[in-house]
Amino acid sequence: xxxxxxxxxxxxxxxxxxxxxxxxxxxxxxxxxxxxxxxxxxxxxxxxxxxxxxxxxxxxxxxxxxxxxxxxxxxxxxxxxxxxxxxxxxxxxxxxxxxxxxxxxxxxxxxxxxxxxxxxxxxxxxxxxxxxxxxxxxxxxxxxxxxxxxxxxxxxxxxxxxxxxxxxxxxxxxxxxxxxxxxxxxxxxxxxxxxxxxxxxxxxxxxxxxxxxxxxxxxxxxxxxxxxxxxxxxxxxxxxxxxxxxxxxxxxxxxxxxxxxxxxxxxxxxxxxxxxxxxxxxxxxxxxxxxxxxxxxxxxxxxxxxxxxxxxxxxxxxxxxxxxxxxxxxxxxxxxxxxxxxxxxxxxxxxxxxxxxxxxxxxxxxxxxxxxxxxxxxxxxxxxxxxxxxxxxxxxxxxxxxxxxxxxxxxxxxxxxxxxxxxxxx
Amino acid sequence: xxxxxxxxxxxxxxxxxxxxxxxxxxxxxxxxxxxxxxxxxxxxxxxxxxxxxxxxxxxxxxxxxxxxxxxxxxxxxxxxxxxxxxxxxxxxxxxxxxxxxxxxxxxxxxxxxxxxxxxxxxxxxxxxxxxxxxxxxxxxxxxxxxxxxxxxxxxxxxxxxxxxxxxxxxxxxxxxxxxxxxxxxxxxxxxxxxxxxxxxxxxxxxxxxxxxxxxxxxxxxxxxxxxxxxxxxxxxxxxxxxxxxxxxxxxxxxxxxxxxxxxxxxxxxxxxxxxxxxxxxxxxxxxxxxxxxxxxxxxxxxxxxxxxxxxxxxxxxxxxxxxxxxxxxxxxxxxxxxxxxxxxxxxxxxxxxxxxxxxxxxxxxxxxxxxxxxxxxxxxxxxxxxxxxxxxxxxxxxxxxxxxxxxxxxxxxxxxxxxxxxxxxx
Numbered sequence: 001x002x003x004x005x006x007x008x009x010x011x012x013x014x015x016x017x018x019x020x021x022x023x024x025x026x027x028x029x030x031x032x033x034x035x036x037x038x039x040x041x042x043x044x045x046x047x048x049x050x051x052x053x054x055x056x057x058x059x060x061x062x063x064x065x066x067x068x069x070x071x072x073x074x075x076x077x078x079x080x081x082x083x084x085x086x087x088x089x090x091x092x093x094x095x096x097x098x099x100x101x102x103x104x105x106x107x108x109x110x111x112x113x114x115x116x117x118x119x120x121x122x123x124x125x126x127x128x129x130x131x132x133x134x135x136x137x138x139x140x141x142x143x144x145x146x147x148x149x150x151x152x153x154x155x156x157x158x159x160x161x162x163x164x165x166x167x168x169x170x171x172x173x174x175x176x177x178x179x180x181x182x183x184x185x186x187x188x189x190x191x192x193x194x195x196x197x198x199x200x201x202x203x204x205x206x207x208x209x210x211x212x213x214x215x216x217x218x219x220x221x222x223x224x225x226x227x228x229x230x231x232x233x234x235x236x237x238x239x240x241x242x243x244x245x246x247x248x249x250x251x252x253x254x255x256x257x258x259x260x261x262x263x264x265x266x267x268x269x270x271x272x273x274x275x276x277x278x279x280x281x282x283x284x285x286x287x288x289x290x291x292x293x294x295x296x297x298x299x300x301x302x303x304x305x306x307x308x309x310x311x312x313x314x315x316x317x318x319x320x321x322x323x324x325x326x327x328x329x330x331x332x333x334x335x336x337x338x339x340x341x342x343x344x345x346x347x348x349x350x351x352x353x354x355x356x357x358x359x360x361x362x363x364x365x366x367x368x369x370x371x372x373x374x375x376x377x378x379x380x381x382x383x384x385x386x387x388x389x390x391x392x393x394x395x396x397x398x399x400x401x402x403x404x405x406x407x408x409x410x411x412x413x414x415x416x417x418x419x420x421x422x423x424x425x426x
Numbered sequence: 427x428x429x430x431x432x433x434x435x436x437x438x439x440x441x442x443x444x445x446x447x448x449x450x451x452x453x454x455x456x457x458x459x460x461x462x463x464x465x466x467x468x469x470x471x472x473x474x475x476x477x478x479x480x481x482x483x484x485x486x487x488x489x490x491x492x493x494x495x496x497x498x499x500x501x502x503x504x505x506x507x508x509x510x511x512x513x514x515x516x517x518x519x520x521x522x523x524x525x526x527x528x529x530x531x532x533x534x535x536x537x538x539x540x541x542x543x544x545x546x547x548x549x550x551x552x553x554x555x556x557x558x559x560x561x562x563x564x565x566x567x568x569x570x571x572x573x574x575x576x577x578x579x580x581x582x583x584x585x586x587x588x589x590x591x592x593x594x595x596x597x598x599x600x601x602x603x604x605x606x607x608x609x610x611x612x613x614x615x616x617x618x619x620x621x622x623x624x625x626x627x628x629x630x631x632x633x634x635x636x637x638x639x640x641x642x643x644x645x646x647x648x649x650x651x652x653x654x655x656x657x658x659x660x661x662x663x664x665x666x667x668x669x670x671x672x673x674x675x676x677x678x679x680x681x682x683x684x685x686x687x688x689x690x691x692x693x694x695x696x697x698x699x700x701x702x703x704x705x706x707x708x709x710x711x712x713x714x715x716x717x718x719x720x721x722x723x724x725x726x727x728x729x730x731x732x733x734x735x736x737x738x739x740x741x742x743x744x745x746x747x748x749x750x751x752x753x754x755x756x757x758x759x760x761x762x763x764x765x766x767x768x769x770x771x772x773x774x775x776x777x778x779x780x781x782x783x784x785x786x787x788x789x790x791x792x793x794x795x796x797x798x799x800x801x802x803x804x805x806x807x808x809x810x811x812x813x814x815x816x817x818x819x820x821x822x823x824x825x826x827x828x829x830x831x832x833x834x835x836x837x838x839x840x841x842x843x844x845x846x847x848x849x850x851x852x
Binding site (some may be wrong): 031056078080081083084086087089095096098101102103104106108112113114116118119122133135136137168205219222225226229230236244247248251252255256257285289290291295333334337340341342343344345346347348349350351352353354355356357358359361362363364367368372373374375376377378380386387388389390391392393394398401404405407408409411412413414415416417418419420421423424 | 451504506507509510511513514520521524525526530532534538540542543545547548559560561562563594598630631637645647648651652655656673674676677678680681686711714715717721725741759760763765767768769770771772773774775776777778779780781782783784785786787788789791793798799800801802803804807809812813814816817818819820821823824827829830831835837838839840841842843844845847850
């Protein structure tokens, strides 16, 4: 595992240089994706079927997954998995309900009402990745906040496979309350949701993680529809001193590293001795991991142990990293909460292991990556609402505001704006 | 003014066809912008100076505007304009303060704490357009919500001119509390804020309207930094029946139309007689407008009078348009608030003329355009904060959650996730 040692500023210089390197050009992918989007916009369902044949080696007659298929898939899933999904669902709902926002009205000035309405999006598309593993937990994380926000129609898309959509994905969709499932994936699925086709209704916003084609497509349709965020490789940052248990820290770093070879596991500590212990533990634990090859490559390519002299420097460095997941494995972790400026999801203490958040606690696991926690938030209920401002003025209130409005309008050279006010008093 | 008459579905079909036409390809601009961004990323300040010379015909020695220049500009502005800006500022602050959100913590389950921190962005860039008119009101609208959110550093950029930055823009920046002003504009300004240069610090988010180059650049750097929204031409939609005053309605439509030739002024009514009156009034009022040529072209190209049979159809059509500004000029307008599903800013009744919101009421005038009110919100305090989730578990609480977590982790094939939990109980 690569080590960076020094004071906060040395380490940050090195880290920022590394980050810059990874923001590579993906021009070729951009062109391909643009082509796919145009084709879907023009040819609709037929284009989707052609792409399924080409990219997924699946010949589709129906894009929609039927109610019956969903029910059958649900029935085939092990009862303990269903029970765990339902337990997770309850926690996700109880957490996300607290994010619900309410209209406000302000009547401070005579004759003036100003307000803000919180209105749900009407129709949302959720992208659920296919590929090597099926992630039913992600279905819950993407769909349930939209339900709580009051979204009327939730459309799920997921790549087709020759053996159909995995049962557990269908089960999660049913448990979460998805309205319609279509078996399409990749950039073509994003295009279908953004423009609509004969079978697939146009949505107002597209959420959910995907590979680089999906991410690029989301960026290209951004503005025509809303999107959640551009997801990069998964990350964990752990702040720990030598009061922490190296076994736990190593296990948590590995839980991130097993996601894929680009995943980033970063330990920031003030103890070389502790760093050595964690590194030894990682080697030990790696040996018996089923996804050893993936985790080993992720740790070797992107794993970092950062050793800085002080607790203060540990937080300075970690705030600059702005990790997707942040564990604080210090004694009395609550006392450091104020030091954290940027992180998607913060896990405090020895027992808030990051997988608690992936599967159970109810906080969202769709989180900002690659330092974007500096400006993005976890997926939440707020992603599925938008606000409308409301203004009411009486004639008397407008009379009082008249001079300021017309002065500014005329200063900006917008005489018709000024006259719109003046004409009400002629 | 072009008329569309029929029932809601006829009118919507025609409207959607029109909207589709206007989503043209801007491939050439995309390529130019990409080139500009790369050049700024590589050559920093020197690239910015070269572009200023090339695009703005201004040879700059300093990119930064000095404290002294700002103060001098402020001093040259008429006192009544300063007073009006300060009055507007107070209203903007009193409205936006109500958008402030607070951390929450949830301690419902024994041994479990879940929470959400609301944290301000650190550094934000505000783009203030140059060109034919100076809009000090936009400076207030972009900067004040960021101040209320607690953003530490606000950088303003605005295109250079041979006669310097307009005094009133400098005055508005001083009143709003901008930290630094740089005289750069266009795609190069967006690139500088996204990547940072020798003089200009990298920001976390870029907000503010601009021309098509600015909008394209914002879209291209989206993901590397946050952006507010992609702004299109300004719009007003007015819902009015024959109880409304055609003089007011015409004046309000024209106040939008004078912005630029692409601006969209749309009346939706159930009365042909009222439509005729408004159209006559528009002709009349146009005659003496200083920006007659612009407003006339906007009305003729993009103005629409939509006549549908019922009040219900009026709202159905307007919700599909999802206008940036929506006026409801019906008697008892409050009673229709529930009918409005999508609009950036809603103005109720005969005296809430849209310029009230542009200059004075305190609601924001940076609003979603081109139907994006279906998923975007007005600019607000929420644009300048992001959330961090917080999770704390005791060992006992984790023991209760253990089975659900490991069941789901193993079902997803992520053994290291399961072991991260298990190892805490070995």
